[in-house]
Amino acid sequence: MTVTPSTLTPPEICWRSIGIWGDASCPKLAEEIHCHNCPVYIQSGRHQLEQTASDEYRRQWAEIMARPKETQPTDTVSLAIFRLGNHVLALRTSVFKRILEPRPIHPIPHRNTNVVLGLVALQGELQLAFSLPELLRLKSEPLVAGRKRILPRMALIEKQGERWVFPVDEMLGLHLLTSDSAMAVPSDENDPSTTYLTTMFELDGRIVNRIDDELLFAGLKRSLQ
Amino acid sequence: MLALLFTIGTERFGLDASEIVEVAPYVELLHGSQPHDFVAGEFSYRGTPTPIIDLGLLTGQSACPPLLSTRIILVRRASPKYPDRIIGLLAEKVTETVTITPAQLHTTDQQIDEAAFKTPLTLDGYGTVQLLHLDRLLPTVVLDLVLG
Structure with a gap:
């Protein structure tokens, strides 16, 4: 299987410069209130998932998925x-x-x-x-x-x-x-x-x-x- | 309708969440004697050997890359030969869900192909999302091949 590198480039880390963790000068803040609500921030979070899953990660999850599902009692x-x-x-x-x-x-x-x-x-x-x-x-x-x-x-x-x-x-x-x-x-x-x-x-x-x-x-x- | 969004090749797809049993990470797969190229392998889903179909390969595109956002969508399927089975569908960018209103379901200005495995929908903020029809994507012959 070939690994295709992510075609998405991470956007500028705006939340640290003009966002909540910066000087809060971003014009979007008036509407979004907090960077957590901003689509730019949300999309940046999704970029974190565009990384190759390590073999170790995939092996661990294979073990977890093989076990019976832990369910919370409902009653x-x-x-x-x-x-x-x-x-x-x-x-x-x-x-x-x-x-x-x-x-x-x-x-x-x-x-x-x-x-x-x-x-x-x-x-x-x-x-x-x-x-x-x-x-x-x-x-x-x-x-x-x-x-x-x-x-x-x-x-x-x-x-x-x-x-x-x-x-x-x-x-x-x-x-x-x-x-x-x-x-x-x-x-x-x-x-x-x-x-x-x-x-x-x-x-x-x-x-x-x-x-x-x-x-x-x-x-x-x-x-x- | 709540739909899970994902990508196959370059197209954005949506699948009715009520069809989904669970979403699993792209776990390490066992590669036995694959009945077809589009079967990526199998894994133990809660103790049961479960085949994984790579939706990229099934639709004639490239295989899903092993990224954190590539996930296995577990769905329940039935054929006369295998009345109740769970199979895994491997898809890319499985990171979002969206609520599709009945109005959005019926406002497609394109010609709907009743036999096609997908129906294009226009969703605000998402552009065109293809609604996936599992029964047409995975007809009985394909299920029997994969599960056999």
Whole structure:
């Protein structure tokens, strides 16, 4: 096989002289904003591919293409992970609307239960605040030594137009849970929290309990009646 | 329609992306007893021996050079003898995709040859792009020859 040399000559490296990495005097910048968007820059990038592929490169790719394709699991659900005392809990990310700095909760006269804490003013709107440990009836345990209440937050959640706010001790991040790594939580008559906690999984050596968002919102609705 | 753009010889071509299984780099090929000159060789695609047709040679032009932009377009084909096979098409400058609108598909002022393996389309910014018809480019006889 003959190797035909590239007939394209690389254009002037304008992005370093008059572009974003130069003095930004290029008249096209007014329209393109950044060299990344400019056809000249894009075409120059394509010129990089007009090089001969080395034998080593072609051999490596032959090995990669011979292996079964690595696929990402598709049945995943994105969960937001947070902490309440010693409990690490997870709730579907899509129900979270905002994570906010803690702000005062104003009790509602004659309407306060253990679950409903009161009202919180958020951007000119009053939202109902609830206590997740009370709703789940989590057993409160003394904090493990070294664990401090470091970054308390308030989470605004919404499902089908119903909005609620609840305090958390710490937001820990997001996690993509695959269905095969989730285990069912054995239901325990003596532990009422298992009503809402349907599955659990291990994350960084800790057991995380997932709260079922359907059951959570149904439970919140009941708590108002 | 999303189309993958590539070059055969001097012409720019487009292939409906829904026909494509995967695009692979121009890997090292095994050269066995080639059934025809336009078969560049074969390689193990996910464990299955898969023949590669050099589209340059198939259309009577020069062989695709081993550049980084030369890639293998893997397509699924079927003939009565081989109902479900994947074959590789070697083409040059496989670096871009373009969305072709239904209006662009039907505004060709040139005479359309129903038997031709390509239909010229005029795309803004790309000039003339030949839409490739795989069933006409690779009729059953060619598939049987390549896969046999």
